[in-house]
Amino acid sequence: MNLYQSQNLKIQNSLSGKKENFTSINEGHIGMYVCGPTVYSNVHLGNCRTFMSFDMIFRYFKHLGYKVRYVRNITDAGHLVDDAEEGEDKIAKKARLEKLEPMEVVQRYTVDFHNVLQKFNFLPPSIEPTATGHIIEQIEIIKDIIEKGFAYEKNGSVYFDVVKFNKTNEYGKLSGRKLEDMIANTRTLTAQDEKKNSQDFALWKKAEPQHIMRWPSPWGDGFPGWHLECTAMSTKYLGETFDIHGGGMDLKFPHHECEIAQAEASNGVSPVNFWMHANMLTLNGKKMAKSTGNSLLPEEIFSGNNTILSKAFSPSVVRFFMMQAHYTSILDLSNDALLASEKGFNRLLDALAFLPKLDTDTASSFDVKAWKQKCYDAMNDDFNSPILIAQLFDAVKYINLIKEQKETITAEDKTLVENTMYTFVFDVLGLQVKNESQNDEGKLSGVVELLIQLRKQARDNKDFATSDKIRDELMALGIQLKDGKDGTTFSVA
RNA sequence: GGCAUCGUGGCCGAGUGGCUAGGCACAGCUCUGCAAAAGCUUGUACAGCGGUUCGAAUCCGCUCGAUGCCUCCA
Numbered sequence A: 001m002n003l004y005q006s007q008n009l010k011i012q013n014s015l016s017g018k019k020e021n022f023t024s025i026n027e028g029h030i031g032m033y034v035c036g037p038t039v040y041s042n043v044h045l046g047n048c049r050t051f052m053s054f055d056m057i058f059r060y061f062k063h064l065g066y067k068v069r070y071v072r073n074i075t076d077a078g079h080l081v082d083d084a085e086e087g088e089d090k091i092a093k094k095a096r097l098e099k100l101e102p103m104e105v106v107q108r109y110t111v112d113f114h115n116v117l118q119k120f121n122f123l124p125p126s127i128e129p130t131a132t133g134h135i136i137e138q139i140e141i142i143k144d145i146i147e148k149g150f151a152y153e154k155n156g157s158v159y160f161d162v163v164k165f166n167k168t169n170e171y172g173k174l175s176g177r178k179l180e181d182m183i184a185n186t187r188t189l190t191a192q193d194e195k196k197n198s199q200d201f202a203l204w205k206k207a208e209p210q211h212i213m214r215w216p217s218p219w220g221d222g223f224p225g226w227h228l229e230c231t232a233m234s235t236k237y238l239g240e241t242f243d244i245h246g247g248g249m250d251l252k253f254p255h256h257e258c259e260i261a262q263a264e265a266s267n268g269v270s271p272v273n274f275w276m277h278a279n280m281l282t283l284n285g286k287k288m289a290k291s292t293g294n295s296l297l298p299e300e301i302f303s304g305n306n307t308i309l310s311k312a313f314s315p316s317v318v319r320f321f322m323m324q325a326h327y328t329s330i331l332d333l334s335n336d337a338l339l340a341s342e343k344g345f346n347r348l349l350d351a352l353a354f355l356p357k358l359d360t361d362t363a364s365s366f367d368v369k370a371w372k373q374k375c376y377d378a379m380n381d382d383f384n385s386p387i388l389i390a391q392l393f394d395a396v397k398y399i400n401l402i403k404e405q406k407e408t409i410t411a412e413d414k415t416l417v418e419n420t421m422y423t424f425v426f427d428v429l430g431l432q433v434k435n436e437s438q439n440d441e442g443k444l445s446g447v448v449e450l451l452i453q454l455r456k457q458a459r460d461n462k463d464f465a466t467s468d469k470i471r472d473e474l475m476a477l478g479i480q481l482k483d484g485k486d487g488t489t490f491s492v493a
Numbered sequence B: 001g002g003c004a005u006c007g008u009g010g011c012c013g014a015g016u017g018g019c020u021a022g023g024c025a026c027a028g029c030u031c032u033g034c035a036a037a038a039g040c041u042u043g044u045a046c047a048g049c050g051g052u053u054c055g056a057a058u059c060c061g062c063u064c065g066a067u068g069c070c071u072c073c074a
Helices: A045-063 A090-098 A102-119 A132-147 A162-168 A179-185 A228-238 A249-267 A298-303 A315-323 A335-357 A368-380 A385-403 A411-428 A438-460 A464-476
Strands: A010-013 A018-021 A029-034 A067-072 A151-154 A157-160 A201-206 A222-224 A242-248 A272-278 A281-283 A331-333 A479-484 A487-492
Touching: A010 A272, A029 A045, A029 A228, A045 A067, A045 A102, A045 A242, A045 A272, A045 A281, A045 A298, A045 A315, A045 A411, A067 A228, A090 A102, A102 A298, A132 A151, A132 A157, A132 A201, A132 A222, A132 A228, A132 A249, A157 A249, A162 A179, A162 A249, A201 A249, A228 A242, A228 A249, A242 A249, A249 A272, A298 A315, A315 A335, A315 A385, A331 A335, A335 A385, A335 A411, A368 A385, A368 A411, A385 A411, A438 A464, A438 A479, A438 A487, A464 A479
Parallel strands: A029 A067, A029 A242, A242 A272, A281 A331
Antiparallel strands: A010 A018, A151 A157, A157 A201, A201 A222, A479 A487
């Protein structure tokens, strides 16, 4: 029996606005699609939060015993920048500025993206398809939508007829918008002469002569519209209707709304059972976005090379910080919050490291089985990682009290606590024990151990002047000695 | 302007019609030669005003404030 059969998982569905019991379309299997990054610059921390939320979700599904096909695309075809730069997409623009081929830009930032995700300990998705690798599929969908009467061609471009679609379907059901309101409130744009209606969106865009990224199509040379790639790739790899579609909150409208329209127009069925949206990471109370410059790169946090934070933070600390908030809540990044997370995370790791050394007893003074289920209950309630972490700290307290001999644990329960802690901390939350480079650390610890011995001799001889000198001078070098019952340890700041 | 979300103790951040979230900081205690570190213990908060209710921080209304989307964006 698989775990998922005994755990009652609920998921907040953006489509209904409610928390719903989760069942997959095919027993034991889950198809999940998450909108990936546009690779025209370095991935920033805000992007990472969304992917991290879904990484945690992916990990929990796997832990529950589901076979998951997790598809996360790479958008490498670029989108239009704005009307002032009609016909030139983001990737082509950047390429010109940097004197690079568009695919060179794509390659550079795809590599950067993967590097960052690896540092954050992300599991790779099952399939990571690219938009440019699925031009044929996208063209086929456009042809299909035109055939079904929901799109029209104009001057080499193809547009989706939202007004017509809305007569038989409901455009705006995901974002809670009404088409009439949208039309009434649209700002007048300059270059929408080709569109029948302001809310129509491009499925295919004619390429101007200087446009580098271009493909032949039945409507002439051009490139696919903004929303089509996700429909093409999700349908290809997960089917016409699949279990979960995720992405950032900011993609809800228009991107995901358009995806629904395209899929329904083409396949006649609603594409997704559960729409999940991860909320924004803010910096100084504002959304992080590359376009406004209000952003932090992961590398800047790991290195401490930035003007916002007082020190460097490891990927696991950042990950722990993010996991302390629910994925549907806005999370504000600050130095104080990261410092607090770092301390808390270290306390968790310390307890975890001590766990195997605990003495066991004939009885447990703590209901370990009930605690374990509480951990599952937290995750089953729409992946509530902050509650899970609160439960983990309950175990930390318990472990520490056993250490102080104020609580007891049986050998069997100890194993259960160990397994459960490891499962949730490492497998589900994806946290890692800080990995210090072995070579230099080895030498350093040899030297410090020697000084610790000398200090102990001095202390035994009540030569506190010498012992304090060793302690204080090391502290000044950023090496802190920690006196415990079982001797002295140290940590490097 | 339209749509939506949110406003929780010093800070971060869960939750929710009656029952201690948790982390960090602060304080007290234990430990210590003194410290530091570590551990334990404690803290009673839910923007404002009105309403519903036996009971609301939680539901409803209004006000104020913040944010997101409406244009590429995780």
